[in-house]
Amino acid sequence: MQTVKMRSFIITGDSVERLRYIEEFAATENIPSHSITVYSDEIKIIEAKAIRKDLSNKYSTKRLIVIDAKINLVAQNLLLKSFEELSDNVSVILSQQDLSEIIDTIKSRFFIVKLGIPDAGDLGVQLDGILSDDLPQRLLAIDSFLNSNKDVSSGQQMDIFIQSYRKALMKVLDSNDRVALKKHTGILRKLLDVSNFVKFNNLNIRLGLESAIL
Secondary structure: OOOOOOOOOEEEEEHHHHHHHHHHHHOOOOOHHHHEEEEEEEEEEEHHHHHHHHHHHOOOEEEEEEOOOEEEEHHHHHHHHHHHOOOOEEEEEEEEOOOHHOOOHHHOOOEEEOOOOOOOOOOOOOOOOOOOOOOHHHHHHHHHHHHHHHOHHHHHHHHHHHHHHHHHHHHHHHHHHHHHHHHHHHHHHHHHHHHHHHHHHOOHHHHHHHHHHO
């Protein structure tokens, strides 16, 4: 059976958010708990060699390697080649408190995800018109949102958008308009589905938002 190549990530931010991200990734990729290995002690030479051996094995099913610990400089250099030559059905998540301690050559080989959602208001999110029945207004609202949040990752953009959409939806809830309420709660469910594709399957966020909203 042909396998689909999985991607690898460096995640940073609050420890609870990092754990949730790992759990969601495993669930989305259908990786059972027995196929997940977590390294939680500081990664030095001995630990790096064990990880290299783990990554060099050939697996018939999907496997996830999580490194939730500080990795010293020597260990990072030892692991670099292994990170470059991952099997198609193996993925690595580096769960790190501080990205500054990860060398650039490793960063360049991973998707970097900064967790911890800034408050939507602080980012100047504009969703005026997102609940409108007018198509151009909804498109403008998506453009405004993406322009306001272009400096954060796509995964964060999705989380912020859903948070902001819920706030906008409160206006509908207050109106007691059951038809509108049914429509927009349906859109919210689509947004939640799209969010996983954006985060884990590299779906373009604009296409994802437009498919859910329009």
